[in-house]
Amino acid sequence: MSTMTPRPPGRLIGASLGPGDPALITRRAWDALQSGARWLYPVKKAESASYALGIVERGGLHVPADAEALVFPMTRDPVALARAWSRAATRTVELLREGRDLVFLVEGDASTFATFGHLARVVRELAPEVEVDTIPGVSAFAAAAAITATPLAEEDETFAVIPAAYGIEVIARLIDDFDTLVLLKVKPLLDELIELLRQRGLLQHACFIEKVGAPEERIVHDVAGLAGEKVNYLSLLLVRNPERVRGELRRGCRKRL
Template sequence: MTAAIRSPAGCLFGVSLGPGDPELITRRAWSALTSGARWAYPVKGRGAISFALDIVARAGLPIPSDAEPLHFPMTSDPEALSLAWERTGRRCAELLVDGRDLLFLVEGDASTYSTFGHLVRAVRAQVPDVAVETIPGVPSYTAAAARLGAPLVEEGGTLAVIPAAYGVEVIDRMIDAFDTLVLLKVNPLLDQILTLLEHRGLLGEARFVERVGTPEERVVELVETLRGERVPYLSLLLVRNPGRVRGPQHRGCAKVAERTTDLRGS
């Protein structure tokens, strides 16, 4: 059990950078990046390339000489993960202790399937009263929909965003429950998902996007051509179910407006 570090004056920021296009960095994130705060960024291992740092570099911002790589091992071993998070939390607490703000660079949005939430808990285990601010950003699936030139959902529609790792049985049930499904990180189950969509008659309603907003971006509209292909980790499927039967909707606001009008007229 390690001793807690004294409370820092610095604030821990989760700086969302968007999915890859530097022009999708928000003005709020840009202000933080140019504020003189210390940077920290995630890497899979020592010497590995950071996708988040690459977004900032392509934006033309100089990388501070004291920018700190934080190592996040790609493992499911709970003991190894616990040790890694404790080490990362302690290091961030040490960086904050001099009162200088610390920016953790996040691809996509820091509140959506991000390591930032884990990092906050790890730092607060060391410094319970640390100040935290999350700067929101553009998630990959909204950027993908914009790239395709089609709305994710329209009035009255429903949307679900899930990792494809939940499996085809869950995906099959959710097709009937939502008008649009966003399936993230589809690589391990891509062929199984394509078979399901073919069985459901929805291959023509699916679109595939990988590395959206980056120089390596790829959009595939004929998704059946992807069978047998190993696609990148940063890839997703947008699936529509135009034939979904919707239940009745409770339009409470309209009822309130009607009741108000009746009262005024009485």
């Protein structure tokens, strides 16, 4: 009878790469990429290009021969999604049980609207002993705000980040509740958003950013000029509402001197 101790599984590392500019890859993520861990990266379908992998390649790192793609299809079909997630997580666990760390490449920040969080949850369901390490990174909206010199929030201001798919009625309400709105994935609703901003007198306080940090980055301040245009999936709107009426703030319990 064999008395060999089972090999402990490797760690699953979510390496945030930023939204497109390899100069925004953090030192910690850069070290993980060169640690000897096996690379996993997401693709929309088999044999298609990976946006996350492209960020690393532009940074000058050589893609290891054993790097492996995991397919996460762009669909809302719950059956197809469940099947894809199951395949990806099962394959990840198989590789982790070989005892080698895996580094999963994540565009933007791994904790913000990212594939990694869901993958990590399913992996833990299949293999609770697996250690997960999430490396934070620069989100697309933070990079967009910086490159356009748009403050997300100053002093006592507020901001919200939402996918535009929540719809025009929700967005119209939030305009009154926040000083800045970050609207993600605006492609399907862009014309409706432009009309809403026109009605609210906020067009001059909005900015459109597409593929921030990538070579194809595009910044448009004349948002009205985008009406009728098909834009990239990786696009967002920053909307400031300088006339927002704020309620009274509670300053805390510290005694005044």
